[in-house]
Structures are given as structure tokens and as C-alpha cells.
Amino acid sequence: MNLPTCLARLLARSPLAAAWLALAPAAAAQIVYVDADLTTGANDGSSWADAFQGSLGLHTALVVVPAGGEVWVTAGRYTPSEPGEAISTFASNVQGFTLRGGFAGGEASPLERPGPGAPETVLSGDVLGNDDGPAGSTADNCSSVLAVSSLGAFAMEDLRLEGAANTSIFGGTAADIAATSARIERCSFADSARDGREIFLLLGPPSTVDVVDCTFARCGEAGFEYRLFTPDHTLTVDRCLFEECGFAGLQIDARDPGTMFIRNSVLRANDEFGYYLRTGSGGLGTGLLATRIENCTIVDNQGPGVEPVASVPLWSFEIANTLLWGNNDGGGTSGPQFVGNVTGVENLIVEGLGVAGVLPVDAVFEDYAGGDLTPAAGSPAIDASLAVGFGRLDADFARARRAYDDPSVPNTGTGSLDHVDIGALERTPFIGAYGECPATANSTGAAGRVLAFGSLAVQDAALTLAADGLPQQQFGIFLASRSAGLAPMTGGGLGTLCLGGAIGRFNAAGQILFTGPAGRFSLAVALDAVPQPSAFAAVQPGETSRFQAWHRDVAPGGGGTNQFTDSVALHFR
Numbered sequence: 001m002n003l004p005t006c007l008a009r010l011l012a013r014s015p016l017a018a019a020w021l022a023l024a025p026a027a028a029a030q031i032v033y034v035d036a037d038l039t040t041g042a043n044d045g046s047s048w049a050d051a052f053q054g055s056l057g058l059h060t061a062l063v064v065v066p067a068g069g070e071v072w073v074t075a076g077r078y079t080p081s082e083p084g085e086a087i088s089t090f091a092s093n094v095q096g097f098t099l100r101g102g103f104a105g106g107e108a109s110p111l112e113r114p115g116p117g118a119p120e121t122v123l124s125g126d127v128l129g130n131d132d133g134p135a136g137s138t139a140d141n142c143s144s145v146l147a148v149s150s151l152g153a154f155a156m157e158d159l160r161l162e163g164a165a166n167t168s169i170f171g172g173t174a175a176d177i178a179a180t181s182a183r184i185e186r187c188s189f190a191d192s193a194r195d196g197r198e199i200f201l202l203l204g205p206p207s208t209v210d211v212v213d214c215t216f217a218r219c220g221e222a223g224f225e226y227r228l229f230t231p232d233h234t235l236t237v238d239r240c241l242f243e244e245c246g247f248a249g250l251q252i253d254a255r256d257p258g259t260m261f262i263r264n265s266v267l268r269a270n271d272e273f274g275y276y277l278r279t280g281s282g283g284l285g286t287g288l289l290a291t292r293i294e295n296c297t298i299v300d301n302q303g304p305g306v307e308p309v310a311s312v313p314l315w316s317f318e319i320a321n322t323l324l325w326g327n328n329d330g331g332g333t334s335g336p337q338f339v340g341n342v343t344g345v346e347n348l349i350v351e352g353l354g355v356a357g358v359l360p361v362d363a364v365f366e367d368y369a370g371g372d373l374t375p376a377a378g379s380p381a382i383d384a385s386l387a388v389g390f391g392r393l394d395a396d397f398a399r400a401r402r403a404y405d406d407p408s409v410p411n412t413g414t415g416s417l418d419h420v421d422i423g424a425l426e427r428t429p430f431i432g433a434y435g436e437c438p439a440t441a442n443s444t445g446a447a448g449r450v451l452a453f454g455s456l457a458v459q460d461a462a463l464t465l466a467a468d469g470l471p472q473q474q475f476g477i478f479l480a481s482r483s484a485g486l487a488p489m490t491g492g493g494l495g496t497l498c499l500g501g502a503i504g505r506f507n508a509a510g511q512i513l514f515t516g517p518a519g520r521f522s523l524a525v526a527l528d529a530v531p532q533p534s535a536f537a538a539v540q541p542g543e544t545s546r547f548q549a550w551h552r553d554v555a556p557g558g559g560g561t562n563q564f565t566d567s568v569a570l571h572f573r
Contacts, residue, residue: 029068029069029070029098030065030066030068030069030070031069031070031071031072032045032052032061032064032065032069032070032071032072033045033046033047033048033050033051033052033061033072034051034052034053034057034058034061034071034072034073034074035048035051035052035053035057035073035074035076035105036053036054036055036057036058036073036074036076036077036078037074037076038051038053038074038105039053041053043057045057045060045061045064048105048106048107051074051105054078055078055079055080055081055082058071058073058078058090058123059080059088059090059091061073062090062091062092062094062099063092063094065092065094065097066094066097067094067095067096067097067152068096068097068152069094069097069098070097070098070099070100071097071098071099071100072100072103072107072110073099073100073101073103073121073159074103074104074105074121075101075102075103075104075118075119075120075121076119076121076122077122077124078090078121078122078123078124079123079124079125079126079127079142080123080125080127080142080145081127081142082127088142089142089143089144089145089146089147090123090145090146090147091146091147091148091149092147092148092149092150093148093149093150094150094152095150095151095152096150096151096152096153096154096179097150097152097154097155098154098155098156098157099154099155099156099157099159100156100157100158101120101121101156101157101158101159101160102114102118102120102121102157102158102159102186103121104118104119109500110157111483111484111485111486111500112483112500112501113158115544115569115571116544116571120158120159120160121158121159121160122159122160122161122162123145123146123159123160123161123162123174124145124161124162124163125141125142125143125144125145125162125163125164125165125174126140126141126162126163127140127141127142128140141163141164141165142163142164142165143164143165143173144164144173144174144175144176145161145162145163145164145174145175146161146174146175146176146177147175147176147177148175148176148177148178148179149178149179150178150179150180151179151180152179152180152181153179153180153181153182153183154177154179154181154182154183155182155183155184155185156175156182156183156184156185156187157183157184157185157186157187158185158186158187159187159188160187160188160189160190161174161175161187161188161189161190162174162188162189162190162191163191174189174219175189179207180207181207181208181209182207182209182210183209183210183211183212184209184210184211184212184214185210185211185212185213185214186212186213186214187214187215188214188215188216188217189214189215189216189217189219189223189224190215190216190217190218190219191217191218191219207233207234208233208234208236209226209233209234209235209236210236210238211224211235211236211237211238211240212236212237212238212239212240213238213239213240213399214240214241215240215241215243216240216241216242216243216245216249216250217241217242217243217244217245218243218244218245219245219246220245220246220247222245222247222248222249222250222251223242223243223245223248223249223250223251223270224237224240224242224249224250224251225251225252226250226251226252226260232258233258233259234258234259234260234261235252235258235259235260235261236260236261236263237250237260237261237262237263237265238263238264238265239264239265239395239396239397239399239424239435240265240266241265241266241268241397242265242266242267242268242270242274243266243267243268243269243270244268244269244270245270245271246270246271247270247271247272248270248271248272248274249267249268249270249274249301250262250267250274252291259291260291260292260317261291261292261294262291262292262293262294262296263293263294263295263296263393264295264296264393264395264396264397264424265296265297265397265424266296266297266298266299266373266397266424266425267296267297267298267299267301268297268298268299268300268301269299269300269301269302270301271301271302272301272302274298274301274327291317291318292317292318292319292320293317293318293319293320293322294319294320294321294322295320295321295322295385295393295396295420295422295423295424296322296323296423296424297322297323297325297373297397297423297424297425298322298323298324298325298327299323299324299325299326299327299368299373300325300326300327300328301327302327302328318346319346319348320346320347320348320386321346321347321348321384321385321386321420321422321423322348322349322422322423323348323349323350323363323373323381323422323423323424324348324349324350324351325349325350325351325363325365325368326351326368327351346386347384347385347386347422348422349361349363349380349381349422349423351363361380362380363375363379363380363381363423364376364378364379364380364381365379366427373423373424373425374425374426374427375421375422375423375425375427376427377408377427379421379427380422381421381422381423382406382409382421382427383405383406383409383410383411383412383413383419383420383421384412384413384421384422385413385420385421385422386413386414387413387414392446392447393420394434394435394438394449394566395433395434395435396424396425396426397424397425398425399433399434399435399436400425400426400428400430400433400434401426401428401430401432401434401449401451401568402420402426402428402434403419403420403426404419404426404427404428404429404430405419406419406427429453430451430452430453431452431453431454431455431456431570432452432456432568432569432570432571433568433569433570433571434449434566434567434568434569435566436484436498436546436566436567436569437484437485437486437496437498437548437566437567438496438566439495439496439564439565439566440488440494440495440496440563440564442469442470442471442494442495442551442553442563443471443553443554443555443556444469444470444471444519446469447469447565447566448467448468448469448470448549448551448563448564448565448566449467449468449469449565449566450465450466450467450478450547450548450549450565450566450567450568451465451466451467451468451568452464452465452466452547452568452570453466456570456571456572456573457572457573458527458539458540458541458572458573461526461527461528463524463525463527463570464522464523464524464525465478465522465523465525465547465549465568466520466521466522466523467520467521467522467549467551467565468518468519468520469519469520469565470515470519470520470521470549470551470565471515471519471551471553471554471563472515472516472517472518472519473514473515473516473517474514474515474551474552474553475512475513475514475515475551475552476513476514476515476521476549476550476551476552477505477506477507477511477512477513477549477550477551478505478506478511478513478523478525478547478548478549478550479499479503479504479505479506479547479548479549479550480499480503480504480505480506480530480531480545480546480547481499481500481501481502481503481504481545481546482501482502482543482544482545482546483499483500483501483502483546484498484499484500484546484567484569485497485498485499485500485501486498486500487500490562490564491562492561492562493553493561493562493563493564494553494555494561494562494563495550495562495563495564496564497548497564498546498548498564498566498567499546499548499567502532502533503533504530504531504532504533504536505531506523506525506531507531508531511523515551521549527539527572530545539572540572541572541573542572542573543572544569544570544571544572545569545570545572546567546568546569546570547567547568547570548564548565548566548567548568549564549565550562550563550564551563551564551565
């Protein structure tokens with residue numbers, strides 16, 4: 001098939017092509033810089049070269065950052081006080097700001113930060129660094145590592161908080177956050193001693209809280225405690241791990257009505273409950289709090305009550321498409337899986353329980369003893385989720401692609417969640433990490449998606465990209481970059497460009513593709529010749545490459561427009 005001249009010109013390296021591939025400028029927010037290891041410069045936080053220095057620099061940055069501003073912090077270890085000083089806390093009452101970690105220093109955008117495996121930004125309450133070992137002590141630890149009191153929107157990302165401890169009955173808390181809304185993303189909270197909680201959220205006026213890609217581990221009481229004091233709150237927890245906490249991995253102290261969704265998450269080896277919902281002083285009746293757990297894996301929680309999912313009798317919640325397994329009293333005896341007013345039980349796989357809404361079958365994990373909770377071949381969880389509650393799930397707990405139709409398994413799932421596995425993890429042949437940059441709906445009414453399969457080992461030279469969910473009879477190409485991006489409506493189109501930096505286009509002979517009647521296309525990629533803007537480059541072990549598909553589409557009012565799928569990040573080895 002010959003490529004129409006107009007499209008060939010569009011895809012050529014021309015000013016028009018450069019325009020639709022250019023990143024939209026990011027909104028200008030005032031940035032305050034912190035670098036733990038810097039010893040030169042003005043120490044005024046105005047740039048990476050003059051960043052605030054050390055732990056005291058972070059103290060200062062959290063005070064001087066303007067409302068709506070951002071604090072960028074390099075990787076390193078920060079303690080709220082120095083040895084021999086009075087115990088302190090990283091604290092701020094700025095009315096709405098963002099705290100970002102994980103920088104190497106020198107970045108112009110958060111999207112330029114190093115990828116997985118890079119050094120972390122650690123905020124530690126262990127001032128003397130002496131928590132571990134036979135003679136370990138938490139007597140010097142801070143009771144709270146980070147305290148934020150804000151009437152605005154607070155966000156934190158790419159941070160590790162650890163080592164909060166307090167010998168009082170109140171325990172230690174890694175982060176105390178009081179805000180009107182909050183977003184916590186790619187953070188980990190670990191090793192709060194005694195009755196400590198990893199993070200404690202206390203919300204004011206009606207707000208939205210999103211907790212995404214976070215880990216809560218080894219705390220004395222609750223990994224994550226969320227308190228509602230006014231109505232109309234919405235909490236969404238997605239792709240999070242709650243494990244080895246002393247009382248509950250996720251605890252909700254609900255004093256006023258709100259809405260909560262927990263999905264794609266693993267609640268494992270917590271001392272009594274994986275998830276615990278309780279009322280405070282309100283005494284509100286059933287139905288005032290809408291809580292829904294979907295596509296989660298809840299395993300090996302143990303304690304006297306043996307209930308991995310619990311609520312008090314006056315409250316209700318629903319649970320669906322979830323695996324509950326190995327929850328016991330600590331001595332190997334299984335017991336009730338739920339306690340309280342569980343009003344909706346749909347499509348669960350539960351060990352030792354055969355009631356309405358529960359499939360009386362073995363879950364068949366890939367390696368349960370070794371900690372791999374992915375459904376194994378033959379598991380009844382495969383392609384079995386029901387379309388209830390949430391809409392489409394793009395990525396699972398491990399950021400693997402959701403909704404793979406296993407051809408060897410009958411599809412027992414229904415609706416928009418068809419071909420999604422029960423539980424937090426998907427059994428899929430696709431490689432890479434998804435969900436970093438969701439796509440917008442195209443003219444089919446759904447969002448196009450990119451798929452990668454083959455091998456992440458460069459030496460295997462086996463990578464194929466595919467895109468599906470696309471409009472019929474349209475042209476498209478794949479794009480590649482080593483950098484992430486986020487540019488909505490690029491080139492005047494309707495989609496979002498998910499790539500940044502130097503973006504290459506697969507537009508050589510045989511690489512310009514056609515969706516046809518099936519609305520999909522694919523391309524075998526030569527890893528030694530991935531396109532750059534003006535050349536080709538070979539993929540190297542240890543680097544991350546990102547891919548996305550661009551395609552033409554029909555605009556809502558007629559005529560043509562540009563559209564994009566979502567993206568995939570491949571961490572090659």
C-alpha cells in the first residue's frame with residue numbers, strides 16, 4: 001500500500017513534525033533545591049549549584065518554599081537533627097506545596113530523574129544510625145520524621161521515610177500529614193518502632209487523597225492510617241504494598257462519611273488485619289461510608305481474630321475480584337475471612353471458605369512459598385474478574401499490563417474488566433512497566449494501548465511492540481525515547497505525548513503502519529538500531545527505554561487529528 005503524500009510529509013522530519021513531537025512547557029512553579037552532599041555555592045536554594053545543603057537545608061526549604069511551590073531533594077540520607085542536638089522533625093505549614101525526592105542534581109524536570117535502582121532520598125528518624133544489630137537502640141530516634149500542616153494541597157513523591165520511634169504510648173509516626181488534599185506517589189515507609197505508624201493522614205475539608213505505588217512495611221501499629229473528620233472525602237489506594245505491620249496494614253478511622261477505593265494492592269503478613277475499618281466517635285450508620293476493595297491479594301495476615309478484612313458492625317464495605325489466602329491465627333489455623341458488616345462479596349477466591357460470591361477453588365500461585373503471588377498456569381484466577389466498581393485497569397501491582405486474554409483459559413470475566421485476572425497480579429506474557437502515562441480516549445470511545453513482548457535481555461535481541469484499541473483504517477508509527485514526558489494535546493491533537501527528551505520515530509520503510517479493520521498494528525524492533533532524532537542508537541544493558549504509538553484519528557467534529565496510546569517503560573538488562 002502506498003503512503004499518501006500528505007502523511008509522508010507529516011512524518012518527515014519537518015517543522016510540522018517537530019511541532020507535534022515537541023513537549024509542552026511545564027507550568028512554572030517556584031522550586032527550592034536541596035542537596036545533602038553539596039559543600040559549595042550560595043546555600044540559598046535558588047538552583048542546583050546553590051542548593052540548600054544537608055539536613056538543615058531541608059529544614060529551611062520546607063519553611064521558605066512558597067505556597068504552590070516545590071522542594072526538589074537529591075538522593076541521600078537526611079535526619080531531622082544532628083547527633084547531640086535536640087530531637088527534631090522536618091516540619092512545614094506552607095499552604096500547599098510538593099515535596100519531590102530522587103534527584104541526582106542538575107535535572108531541569110522531575111521526568112529527568114534516574115530510573116529504578118537509583119539511590120533514594122531517605123528521611124530517617126534514626127539520628128545516630130544505631131537502630132540495627134544486637135545493641136541497637138531507638139532511644140535517640142525522632143517520634144515524627146515529617147510533619148505537614150497545610151490548608152492546601154500537599155504532594156510527596158519518590159521518598160523513603162523510616163526510623164520513627166517513641167517510647168510513649170503514642171508510638172512513632174514516620175509522617176503526620178494534615179491537609180485538604182494529598183497525593184503520595186512512589187514512596188516507601190518502613191521500620192517505625194513500637195506502636196508506630198508509618199503514615200498518619202488527618203484530613204480537613206472535603207478532599208481527595210491518592211496513594212499510588214507506595215510501600216508500608218514493618219511498623220508497630222498501622223502501615224497507613226487515614227482519618228476522616230468531615231464528609232465527602234475520597235481515598236484511592238492503587239498498587240500499594242502493606243506488609244508486616246503490627247496491627248493492620250491499612251487502617252481507616254472513619255468519623256464521617258466518605259468514599260474509599262483500594263485496588264491492585266497486596267496486604268501481606270500483617271499481625272491481625274490486612275485492612276481494618278473502624279468508627280471513631282460519630283456512630284454513623286450503614287451506608288454512609290462507601291468502601292470498595294477490588295483486585296487485591298490479601299495473604300498470610302495472622303492474629304487472634306484471624307480476620308484479614310474487618311469493619312465495625314455499623315459500617316459496610318464491598319470486596320470483589322480479590323484473593324484471600326493463608327490468613328490464620330499464627331498457629332496455622334484458618335478462621336473467618338471477614339468480620340463486621342460486609343455487604344457485598346463478589347467473585348473472590350478464599351482459602352477454606354465456600355459462601356455466596358466465593359469460588360471454592362485453589363488459587364494456584366506461581367510460587368506461594370517463595371513470595372510470587374502471580375496466578376500460575378491453570379489458576380482459576382486467570383481471566384476471571386467481573387466488571388464491577390472500577391473501570392478499566394491498565395497496570396497491576398507490579399505495573400505489568402492488565403487485561404491479557406490468555407488463549408488457553410476460558411474467559412469467565414465479564415464487561416470492561418474482561419480478561420483481567422482476580423487479585424493484584426496479572427499473568428501476562430507482556431514485558432515492561434505500564435501505567436506511567438495513561439492515554440485519553442480515541443474515536444472508538446476507549447484509550448489505545450501499547451504492548452511489548454519478547455525479552456528484556458539485550459543479548460536476546462527479541463522485542464516486538466504492538467498497539468491495540470485503535471480506530472480502524474488509520475496510519476500510525478511507534479516513538480522511542482530514554483526520557484519520560486507529559487505533554488497533553490501535543491500538536492493540537494487530543495492525545496498525550498508520554499515521551500520527553502530526544503524522541504525518535506520509527507518511520508523508515510516498512511515501519512509506517514496501518515490499523516486495518518482490527519484497529520491494531522505491530523512492529524519487530526531491532527535493538528541495535530533504535531531511532532533517535534538524527535541517527536540510530538543501540539540499546540545498552542542497564543538503560544531504560546520508553547515507547548509509545550502515535551496514530552491518526554477522526555476528530556469529534558470531523559476531520560483528522562493526532563492521537564497517542566499510553567506508554568511502556570522497558571528496563572533492559
